[in-house]
Amino acid sequence: MNKPVQIPRTVPRTSETFTEYAISEIQRAAATGIYDIRGAGAKRRVPHFDDLLFLGASISRYPLEGYRERCDTDVVLGTRFAKKPIELKIPITIAGMSFGALSAQVKEALGRGASAAGTSTTTGDGGMTPEERTHSKTLVYQVLPSRYGMNPDDLRKADAIEVVVGQGAKPGGGGMLLGRKISPRVAKMRTLPEGIDQRSACRHPDWTGPDDLEIKILELREITDWEKPIYVKIGATRPYYDTALAVKAGADVIVLDGMQGGTAATQEVFIEHVGIPILAAIPRAVEALQDLGMHRTVQLIVSGGIRHGADVAKALALGADAVSIGTAAMIALGDNSPEYDEEYRKLGSRAGAYDDWHEGLDPAGISTQDEELAKRIDPVTGGRKITNFLKVLTLECQTIARACGKSHVHNLEPEDLVALTVEAAAMARVPLAGTDWIPGRGF
Amino acid sequence: MCGIAGLFLKNESLEPELGGLLAGMLGTLCDRGPDSAGFAVYGATQKGRVKLTLRVPADADVAAVEQALSDATGGKASVTVRNSHLLVALPEDSEQAVRKLLASRFPEVDVVSFGRRIEMYKDMGRPDRVAERFGLASMSGSHAIGHTRMATESAVTTSGAHPFTTGPDQCLVHNGSLSNHNLMRRRLIREGIRFETENDTEVAAGYLAWRMQSGDSLGEALEGALSDIDGFYTFVVGTEHGFGVLRDPIACKPAVMAETDDYVAFGSEFRALADLPGIEKARVWEPEPAKVYFWERPHDGR
Amino acid sequence: MTVVDLSSTSVRELNQALHDLDPQTGEKRWRVLNPRGLHAIAVGLNVPIEIEIDGHVGYYCAGMNKLATVRINGNAATGVGENMMSGEIRVAGDASQCAGATGRGGLLVIDGNASARCGISMKGIDIVVKGSVGHMSAFMGQAGTLVVLGDAGEGFGDSLFEARLYVRGTVHGLGADCIEKPMKDEHKAELRAKLDAAGIGGEVDVSEFRRYGSARQLYHFNVDNVY
Numbered sequence: 001m002n003k004p005v006q007i008p009r010t011v012p013r014t015s016e017t018f019t020e021y022a023i024s025e026i027q028r029a030a031a032t033g034i035y036d037i038r039g040a041g042a043k044r045r046v047p048h049f050d051d052l053l054f055l056g057a058s059i060s061r062y063p064l065e066g067y068r069e070r071c072d073t074d075v076v077l078g079t080r081f082a083k084k085p086i087e088l089k090i091p092i093t094i095a096g097m098s099f100g101a102l103s104a105q106v107k108e109a110l111g112r113g114a115s116a117a118g119t120s121t122t123t124g125d126g127g128m129t130p131e132e133r134t135h136s137k138t139l140v141y142q143v144l145p146s147r148y149g150m151n152p153d154d155l156r157k158a159d160a161i162e163v164v165v166g167q168g169a170k171p172g173g174g175g176m177l178l179g180r181k182i183s184p185r186v187a188k189m190r191t192l193p194e195g196i197d198q199r200s201a202c203r204h205p206d207w208t209g210p211d212d213l214e215i216k217i218l219e220l221r222e223i224t225d226w227e228k229p230i231y232v233k234i235g236a237t238r239p240y241y242d243t244a245l246a247v248k249a250g251a252d253v254i255v256l257d258g259m260q261g262g263t264a265a266t267q268e269v270f271i272e273h274v275g276i277p278i279l280a281a282i283p284r285a286v287e288a289l290q291d292l293g294m295h296r297t298v299q300l301i302v303s304g305g306i307r308h309g310a311d312v313a314k315a316l317a318l319g320a321d322a323v324s325i326g327t328a329a330m331i332a333l334g335d336n337s338p339e340y341d342e343e344y345r346k347l348g349s350r351a352g353a354y355d356d357w358h359e360g361l362d363p364a365g366i367s368t369q370d371e372e373l374a375k376r377i378d379p380v381t382g383g384r385k386i387t388n389f390l391k392v393l394t395l396e397c398q399t400i401a402r403a404c405g406k407s408h409v410h411n412l413e414p415e416d417l418v419a420l421t422v423e424a425a426a427m428a429r430v431p432l433a434g435t436d437w438i439p440g441r442g443f
Numbered sequence: 444m445c446g447i448a449g450l451f452l453k454n455e456s457l458e459p460e461l462g463g464l465l466a467g468m469l470g471t472l473c474d475r476g477p478d479s480a481g482f483a484v485y486g487a488t489q490k491g492r493v494k495l496t497l498r499v500p501a502d503a504d505v506a507a508v509e510q511a512l513s514d515a516t517g518g519k520a521s522v523t524v525r526n527s528h529l530l531v532a533l534p535e536d537s538e539q540a541v542r543k544l545l546a547s548r549f550p551e552v553d554v555v556s557f558g559r560r561i562e563m564y565k566d567m568g569r570p571d572r573v574a575e576r577f578g579l580a581s582m583s584g585s586h587a588i589g590h591t592r593m594a595t596e597s598a599v600t601t602s603g604a605h606p607f608t609t610g611p612d613q614c615l616v617h618n619g620s621l622s623n624h625n626l627m628r629r630r631l632i633r634e635g636i637r638f639e640t641e642n643d644t645e646v647a648a649g650y651l652a653w654r655m656q657s658g659d660s661l662g663e664a665l666e667g668a669l670s671d672i673d674g675f676y677t678f679v680v681g682t683e684h685g686f687g688v689l690r691d692p693i694a695c696k697p698a699v700m701a702e703t704d705d706y707v708a709f710g711s712e713f714r715a716l717a718d719l720p721g722i723e724k725a726r727v728w729e730p731e732p733a734k735v736y737f738w739e740r741p742h743d744g745r
Numbered sequence: 746m747t748v749v750d751l752s753s754t755s756v757r758e759l760n761q762a763l764h765d766l767d768p769q770t771g772e773k774r775w776r777v778l779n780p781r782g783l784h785a786i787a788v789g790l791n792v793p794i795e796i797e798i799d800g801h802v803g804y805y806c807a808g809m810n811k812l813a814t815v816r817i818n819g820n821a822a823t824g825v826g827e828n829m830m831s832g833e834i835r836v837a838g839d840a841s842q843c844a845g846a847t848g849r850g851g852l853l854v855i856d857g858n859a860s861a862r863c864g865i866s867m868k869g870i871d872i873v874v875k876g877s878v879g880h881m882s883a884f885m886g887q888a889g890t891l892v893v894l895g896d897a898g899e900g901f902g903d904s905l906f907e908a909r910l911y912v913r914g915t916v917h918g919l920g921a922d923c924i925e926k927p928m929k930d931e932h933k934a935e936l937r938a939k940l941d942a943a944g945i946g947g948e949v950d951v952s953e954f955r956r957y958g959s960a961r962q963l964y965h966f967n968v969d970n971v972y
Binding site: 037151191192197201205216219222224 | 789904
């Protein structure tokens with residue numbers, strides 16, 4: 001008797017092009033007829049600070065002792081034109097995130113936490129809340145295309161003013177907040193009907209282009225009697241030109257946000273496919289400042305995927321004056337924490353993957369307007385977590401800086417870095433480790 | 444991003460003041476465009492003669508250029524030196540020979556403008572100083588357009604400064620930022636148009652030149668621009684007899700006009716017009732989007 | 746009456762003097778000469794004074810105005826009264842683009858024409874234009890009223906929220922989601938009140954106006970709204 005012949009089969013293989021995610025998205029699109037909207041920043045792997053390494057002390061360079069030998073971290077922003085520049089104790093600020101995207105409790109926690117650490121927070125697309133102004137010792141007030149809540153009293157109450165041209169997650173896109181998060185309070189602040197899906201303009205209503213931005217900045221200075229630093233925030237696309245133009249338009253500070261920078265809500269394709277990694281953007285922005293003789297005169301704050309003190313140190317080494325955190329601050333408060341995994345799964349996600357911040361159903365109570373969920377964040381405890389996190393970022397950055405022999409974190413320079421990959425070397429303009437080679441720039 | 448100024452004199456007695464008035468307008472527009480400046484003045488013409496404006500590099504042998512011009516025109520060329528530019532007036536029928544000569548023997552010399560009336564000067568630096576260097580205040584003519592530049596996506600160089608020549612006695616200045624100029628440039632290169640810079644305005648100028656070479660009037664070429672050129676723009680075009688204005692359909696970039704019995708003026712901001720004589724009585728208005736406007740002195744053929 | 750001549754005083758000095766005024770100030774009437782198209786004149790006013798400006802002004806004149814009454818005896822460039830909070834601004838001539846942009850309150854009256862984007866993103870301001878308005882006027886208008894005695898350009902009220910628009914002349918083209926709506930008695934009363942506030946008396950009949958508002962079809966993201 002012959003045994004049935006087992007014909008071998010190949011192992012099942014998924015596609016690198018039509019991935020599990022791509023298949024699910026195509027089928028979701030076919031079912032709904034509308035694009036996918038989510039929060040957070042670019043999730044796919046792009047060249048980032050992880051691809052850079054510091055050259056620590058050696059026989060040719062000597063380190064500083066911890067504690068006794070100082071490694072200073074202070075930074076002054078807005079020295080170019082403002083009568084009252086901003087003095088921060090640490091080179092890490094909290095990025096602009098709106099009340100509306102976040103709950104009032106979170107805005108208060110961020111204010112408390114940043115103030116205790118000696119740094120600033122930033123308002124977002126909804127305007128300034130009393131909670132944030134009360135609890136934030138240094139508050140940057142955003143002027144966005146939507147102008148929700150914009151008013152001169154808040155301009156005068158602010159410590160700095162940030163004209164938002166764009167953000168890294170969606171350079172060229174406007175604000176977005178979906179109906180469930182347009183609570184009565186949010187609706188009132190934004191002068192919108194409750195419960196509608198907010199669509200916002202992508203360009204400013206009363207100026208387009210750097211020549212007219214210059215006049216708008218003049219107006220903002222005149223309203224505030226030239227006291228406050230004016231920041232200009234750009235999503236990373238053409239950072240060389242944008243930095244030069246912002247300087248020519250009269251900015252005191254440039255805020256540069258890479259594609260890993262988060263958003264409360266926008267189209268998935270916008271997040272993943274528009275804008276460049278912060279690693280590629282910083283050197284070009286610094287080059288523009290240097291070409292204009294403005295490096296350190298016009299300060300540069302960078303953001304987009306800052307997670308720990310090594311990221312901070314690398315950004316500073318590439319020439320930034322400070323960094324900003326957004327997503328990391330949310331995570332410090334509990335976003336995507338494993339303790340909520342069961343609740344995330346009920347929403348069709350899981351801990352570590354949750355990005356449906358636009359839905360307002362956040363189990364962590366952060367990206368929501370729901371009263372019950374928002375109670376899960378206690379502003380005082382949350383504030384302490386933020387302060388702790390900022391402290392760790394600072395200590396880690398100082399540890400690295402001391403190992404490189406720096407008595408101030410601003411003395412970190414590109415020559416302290418090498419790259420692990422050819423892409424990172426080319427983008428960051430530092431040599432591939434163990435070589436003198438910077439791709440694109442010769443030997 | 445930039446500032447544009449234009450002045451067309453209806454009253455001939457104001458012609459000696461043209462340069463001074465334009466210089467004042469450009470001075471006001473320095474803030475909008477600090478990087479470089481340029482202007483085209485439509486001055487006196489002589490029967491049978493044309494003018495070339497040449498830009499020579501700093502180390503050029505100007506004497507050799509002058510000699511060559513003299514030889515090629517039987518001594519009939521006249522040369523005026525204005526800083527880095529040479530204004531050359533020569534007989535009409537020697538223009539082609541002179542341009543061939545310049546291209547072969549002096550390739551480093553750029554022909555910035557050509558025509559019966561136009562003179563064009565442009566350089567890097569603050570617009571008020573650029574105007575001074577070229578002696579704009581003392582120039583006279585029937586009309587002029589000027590530009591102050593804040594470079595957006597291309598380098599700050601002299602060849603990147605506006606205006607750009609589009610044909611004989613024609614030039615273009617632009618305020619705004621185009622979005623399909625690279626596509627358009629490659630198409631125009633295949634049609635035989637040559638480019639020296641990465642500048643978007645140079646592409647718009649090349650487009651207009653190409654359309655007119657293919658038989659369109661300037662007005663038809665500008666109408667074509669509305670469909671073929673993408674982005675944000677206010678265009679001002681200088682012609683032999685006057686100037687034209689076109690704003691894109693979205694019209695975010697500014698454009699202010701003022702008209703009196705004596706002149707029609709254009710400025711990116713009213714501020715640039717504020718010192719013109721009689722401005723208090725002028726009719727001040729703004730051109731509509733996607734509409735081609737022309738002001739010209741009456742002349743044969745139109 | 747305090748007179749400031751901008752040919753010898755800077756805009757900065759003028760604005761600082763205005764900002765330094767006490768709310769109870771006795772210097773309640775100001776006159777500004779020779780504005781010559783300068784930008785940011787009388788911005789950020791915060792006190793109930795009257796200012797008269799003799800000539801054409803530049804961008805953002807009386808921007809973010811609160812409580813003050815500003816009269817411009819000339820034309821105004823881009824963004825006159827932008828983000829106005831309260832008070833009154835009157836432009837005797839024409840207004841350039843974005844007049845009253847994002848305005849939250851108060852009254853802006855333009856005796857001449859307003860250009861493109863009049864009342865863009867308005868959030869509660871009342872605007873009355875005796876002439877015509879240009880294209881994209883009341884774009885994304887959220888609240889407030891825009892009254893136009895002349896015509897309205899293309900794209901009128903595009904992406905409108907709840908701002909209420911009244912036009913006597915011709916609307917050359919409606920923007921996305923902007924439709925004509927019935928004029929009920931309450932609307933006629935509102936319109937009458939705005940006209941009166943602007944100083945336009947009974948010679949203008951409210952029945953000559955048509956009302957425009959949001960069709961509210963874009964209030965929720967929907968496949969059928971895709972453009």
